[in-house]
Each structure stands twice: as C-alpha cells, then as structure tokens.
Amino acid sequence: MWRNCVRLARRGLGRGAVLRPDPTVSRCGVSKDYALPNSSWSQGMMDLYSRFLEMCKDGTWKRIPSYSNSVDHIPGKAFWGVHSKYQPQLWQTINMDTEGVGFEYAMFLNPSEKRMVCLFQPGPYLEGPSGFAHGGSTATIIDSTIGSCATFVAGRVMTANLSINYRNPIPLGSVVLVDSKVDQVEGRKVFLSCHVRSIDGQTLHAEATALFIRLDSTKSLQQQMSCQ
Numbered sequence: 373m374w375r376n377c378v379r380l381a382r383r384g385l386g387r388g389a390v391l392r393p394d395p396t397v398s399r400c401g402v403s404k405d406y407a408l409p410n411s412s413w414s415q416g417m418m419d420l421y422s423r424f425l426e427m428c429k430d431g432t433w434k435r436i437p438s439y440s441n442s443v444d445h446i447p448g449k450a451f452w453g454v455h456s457k458y459q460p461q462l463w464q465t466i467n468m469d470t471e472g473v474g475f476e477y478a479m480f481l482n483p484s485e486k487r488m489v490c491l492f493q494p495g496p497y498l499e500g501p502s503g504f505a506h507g508g509s510t511a512t513i514i515d516s517t518i519g520s521c522a523t524f525v526a527g528r529v530m531t532a533n534l535s536i537n538y539r540n541p542i543p544l545g546s547v548v549l550v551d552s553k554v555d556q557v558e559g560r561k562v563f564l565s566c567h568v569r570s571i572d573g574q575t576l577h578a579e580a581t582a583l584f585i586r587l588d589s590t591k592s593l594q595q596q597m598s599c600q
C-alpha cells in the first residue's frame with residue numbers, strides 16, 4: 373500500500389480527488405472520521421494505536437475522532453456558536469480522502485494530565501527533503517495536536533506563537549509520537565510544549581513550545597478577525 377501511495381504521488385494521479393473537499397462529508401455535518409485505521413497504516417502505527425485504545429478502557433485516555441464532532445469533547449462547546457460561519461470542521465484541513473498519501477494520524481487525550489498525543493505517519497505528499505517530511509507538515513501536525521490540547525483546556529483558541537526546533541528529519545512512512553501538554557494557563561493565555569519522537573523513543577525529531585490565546589467570548593470570530 374505504501375509503495376502504491378508513493379507511485380500515485382510521483383505520477384501526480386488522484387491529486388484532484390485528494391485535495392478537493394468532499395461536500396458530503398464534514399462540511400454538511402455528516403461525520404467521516406479520518407483518524408481510524410486503514411490499509412495504509414504500518415504495523416508500527418497499528419500497534420501503537422492498539423496500545424492507546426487499551427489505555428482508553430479505564431478512562432485515562434480518550435480517543436479523539438478527526439471530524440467536527442471532536443468539538444463535543446471540549447468544555448464550553450457552545451462557545452463556538454452553532455450559527456458561526458467558522459464552524460470547527462473548517463479546521464479539519466489535514467484530512468485527505470486518499471488513504472496514506474498525507475497525514476495519517478490518530479489523537480488521544482489524557483484529560484487529567486492535560487495532555488494530547490498524536491500518532492502520526494506522514495505520507496508522500498508531505499515530502500520536503502527527499503524521503504523526509506516537509507518541516508511545514510511537521511509544524512501542521514504539531515499545531516493541530518497542541519491546538520486540540522489547548523482547545524480541550526480553554527475552549528476556542530488560536531495559535532499566537534509556535535516555536536519549533538527540528539532535531540532529526542522524519543522519514544516518510546515512519547511513525548512518530550507527537551506528545552503535547554499544557555504547561556501553564558494565565559488568563560486567556562495557554563502555554564504548551566510538545567515533543568515529537570520515534571515510537572521507540574530513541575530519536576527526538578522535534579520539540580516545540582506554543583502560546584495559544586483564548587478568543588474573547590464577547591466577540592464573534594468574524595469580529596475578532598476583522599478588527600485585527
């Protein structure tokens with residue numbers, strides 16, 4: 373499957389299908405959960421996923437689905453505003469309809485530790501240096517994981533600052549663990565940190581710190597954006 377994905381990507385086939393959002397899926401509220409095992413997942417990804425599912429059984433961890441309903445897992449969800457033009461599903465831009473070519477991932481939340489982990493297997497469309505993930509795709513998965521963690525703690529937030537140190541390149545098709553936690557909350561500011569490691573823990577691929585700001589609850593997101 374992995375080889376097929378690489379071949380498909382190199383030939384540029386299926387690109388339209390991958391990048392075009394499916395109007396019948398998340399945008400009209402019909403939920404497709406992309407963060408579930410599929411045939412592109414490597415054995416390492418499957419094993420790690422099973423390990424986390426096992427840890428969900430006693431309620432310590434919670435699997436977070438990819439679709440917009442994931443917002444149901446956060447406190448104060450009404451804060452998003454049901455009629456807002458900016459529904460949370462519009463944030464789910466990392467999902468692709470062709471399995472294995474882009475972001476293959478699954479997120480798990482540990483509410484008591486205020487920690488969100490993401491199992492991440494980058495596909496060939498995310499290539500930067502030959503054979504390795506583009507730094508921007510690493511930033512995207514870090515921002516999404518850390519952002520979901522901040523959302524869980526503070527509700528509607530936006531990234532104000534994200535600082536990443538890239539330590540070792542991530543081979544395409546490998547599996548890494550993106551591990552983020554909330555370090556501090558000061559009023560509307562949420563400070564977080566994150567490490568990206570290989571699944572055996574031996575390789576540190578990246579480390580990051582971030583500041584998220586909880587949006588002003590008295591303003592709609594449109595107002596918040598237009599007055600910048």
Ligand SMILES: CCCCCCCCCCCCCC(=O)SCCNC(=O)CCNC(=O)[C@H](O)C(C)(C)COP(=O)(O)OP(=O)(O)OC[C@H]1O[C@@H](n2cnc3c(N)ncnc32)[C@H](O)[C@@H]1OP(=O)(O)O
Binds near residue numbers: 460516520532
């Ligand atoms: C459970 C899981 C569910 C998952 C659900 C889906 C989750 C999906 C997750 C996806 C995740 C993807 C996420 C994305 O991709 S979000 C997309 C990328 N981010 C943006 O585009 C944000 C653009 N910026 C803004 O909109 C505004 O600047 C924000 C909203 C951030 C703040 O504007 P606002 O008008 O509200 O606030 P303020 O200016 O009064 O400042 C307030 C305080 O903050 C301090 N400050 C501000 N900026 C910075 C800075 N850069 N460094 C240090 N400090 C900063 C400031 O000094 C002040 O401090 P103080 O003076 O009070 O001490």
